[in-house]
Amino acid sequence: MFQGFKDFIMRGNVVDLAVGVVIGAAFTGVVTGFTNGFIKPLIQLMGGGKGLEKGTFKINGVPFDWATFINSLITFLITAAVLYFFVVLPLNILAERRRRGEEPPPKAPAEDIVLLTQIRDALVAQSSPTRGYGDTPGRHQQEPPR
Template sequence: MWKEFKAFALKGNVLDLAIGVIIGAAFGKIVASLVSDILMPLVGLLLGGVNLSGLTFTFGNATLNYGVFLQTVVDFLIISFSIFLFIKGVSRFKRKEEEVKPEQAPLPSNEELLLAEIRDLLKQNAQLNKPEA
């Protein structure tokens, strides 16, 4: 059982996935800091000093913190847009890399060459033996 687990855990796909999760978490922290520490204070200045997270609505004994919800939605939109731009940049880089290395058609095998030669001879023979009208 240990050998099977070791073979599974050390497969390339599992390691790639683990690395992707770790890098994604770190990237998420960077973008979250960008949103909360740089962008949202600027948005607050543009909106006249409004802090979205402080917006509340009291209904009886319940307090609805809709500002926190709005802040979370804005954070999500900015984070998802930045991830979109990052993935778009990476895919553009991959596309350029693929364009540099054009795929060559595999050379035909000896068997395929021989079959093509036989086909050509049969066509040629059929044309020579064709009755003329």
Template sequence: MLKGFKEFVLRGNVVDLAVGVVMGAAFGTVVTSIVKDLLTPFIAAIVGKPDFSAIALEIRGSKLMFGNFVNAAISFLLIAASVYFFVVMPMNAIIKRARKEPPVDPTTKKCPECLSEIPLDARRCAHCTSQLTVPAKA
């Protein structure tokens, strides 16, 4: 019974998932700090009010505290924008740079008479039948 549990825990997927969860939690703390300590005060400097939790609407004695919802929505948008601009965009650029494919050697050339595409080793154009000079191979 313990042998099966040991195999399950030491499987690559479980370990990778555990590392991902721990890294996600740590990264979440960093992103939350960026939003709370940098972006929210910046917005407060522009708008003049950093906290909307006191905003409420009273209907027949019931308080609708939609200010907390506004705070949560703004926090979500700021976190999403932070993740996109500080993580997703740089990672996409790094991946794109890493996957850059080398240029492919040409397999065709243009006929000097009719400008159609012909194989590099062709001695006569298939379209206009003009005689072509084939360069000597090295």
């Protein structure tokens, strides 16, 4: 039971996914800190509000914090742009290079393919209806006369 779990965890794609999630969360924290510390105050200054009302408006005494929404939108756009330009685009370029410069197929089939082909041919020869008694697999002879 533990061996199966260990095999699952040690797969490359699971470890890569975990690292990606942790780095993504840390990066989102950095971008959120930047936008909360620098962008949101600028939005509130542009809103012209004073005191506690900057970046908000009230309808029937209920405050609507539009600066936080704009800030979240900017956070999303910065995060998406960085991920696209530093992760997605380089991986797409790498995939395109690999696709253009595909390696030629191997000259001879791999050893395991040859072995599997021999096993397949032997199984086909054993199940062949024209195979005679005492015949070796792979050799087709007519059945002895009756």
